[in-house]
Amino acid sequence: AQSVTQLGSHVSVSEGALVLLRCNYSSSVPPYLFWYVQYPNQGLQLLLKYTSAATLVKGINGFEAEFKKSETSFHLTKPSAHMSDAAEYFCAVRWSGGSNYKLTFGKGTLLTVNP
Amino acid sequence: GAGVSQTPSNKVTEKGKYVELRCDPISGHTALYWYRQSLGQGPEFLIYFQGTGAADDSGLPNDRFFAVRPEGSVSTLKIQRTERGDSAVYLCASSFTGGALYEQYFGPGTRLTVT
Numbered sequence: 001a002q003s004v005t006q007l008g009s010h011v012s013v014s015e016g017a018l019v020l021l022r023c024n025y026s027s028s029v030p031p032y033l034f035w036y037v038q039y040p041n042q043g044l045q046l047l048l049k050y051t052s053a054a055t056l057v058k059g060i061n062g063f064e065a066e067f068k069k070s071e072t073s074f075h076l077t078k079p080s081a082h083m084s085d086a087a088e089y090f091c092a093v094r095w096s097g098g099s100n101y102k103l104t105f106g107k108g109t110l111l112t113v114n115p
Numbered sequence: 116g117a118g119v120s121q122t123p124s125n126k127v128t129e130k131g132k133y134v135e136l137r138c139d140p141i142s143g144h145t146a147l148y149w150y151r152q153s154l155g156q157g158p159e160f161l162i163y164f165q166g167t168g169a170a171d172d173s174g175l176p177n178d179r180f181f182a183v184r185p186e187g188s189v190s191t192l193k194i195q196r197t198e199r200g201d202s203a204v205y206l207c208a209s210s211f212t213g214g215a216l217y218e219q220y221f222g223p224g225t226r227l228t229v230t
Binding site for chain 1: 215
């Protein structure tokens with residue numbers, strides 16, 4: 001079955017440090033890839049998306065992600081963490097084909113930012 | 116403009132009771148989705164509406180779950196004979212249409228607790 005894997009359910013960084021959240025997907029056909037952020041008691045907000053254009057995608061709040069087909073990865077990075085980045089982050093995929101309306105999510109990574 | 120709204124924000128019910136969860140999508144969005152987010156998991160697809168019809172209900176876990184969208188706008192997710200395992204956050208999303216390139220906008224969710 002097609003799946004999305006986020007390595008690390010919890011990542012802790014210091015303020016100003018690099019943020020790296022990992023996402024891998026299981027498919028030989030590149031899907032559409034997304035990163036969402038969820039703040040406490042709020043809905044999911046789209047950070048960025050890859051739709052087969054540039055492999056390096058820039059999103060909101062200084063985040064970016066790079067699509068690497070050979071590694072089936074779409075890791076999320078931010079050069080310098082801010083306290084306001086503390087939230088849960090979800091990688092999601094829309095597979096190519098007839099069900100491409102459907103999002104498949106990873107289990108999420110909780111990002112903690114320490115002062 | 117207004118985003119996706121969901122009511123109630125919290126619902127506590129007793130095992131065996133019937134519940135209805137409501138979703139108001141963004142005006143003009145023809146596609147509507149329901150997802151379920153259990154504790155420690157990413158959201159999981161339940162059902163997709165295009166207009167008034169359920170185009171894909173393959174994610175509904177069993178026949179206790181049913182959803183409607185009679186006028187192609189507001190949707191109601193209905194759960195009969197609730198079980199403790201139904202406790203989760205139920206998320207609704209809408210998009211302009213169902214294609215892969217159209218962003219899904221999420222509501223804040225309804226937290227359902229079955230006691």
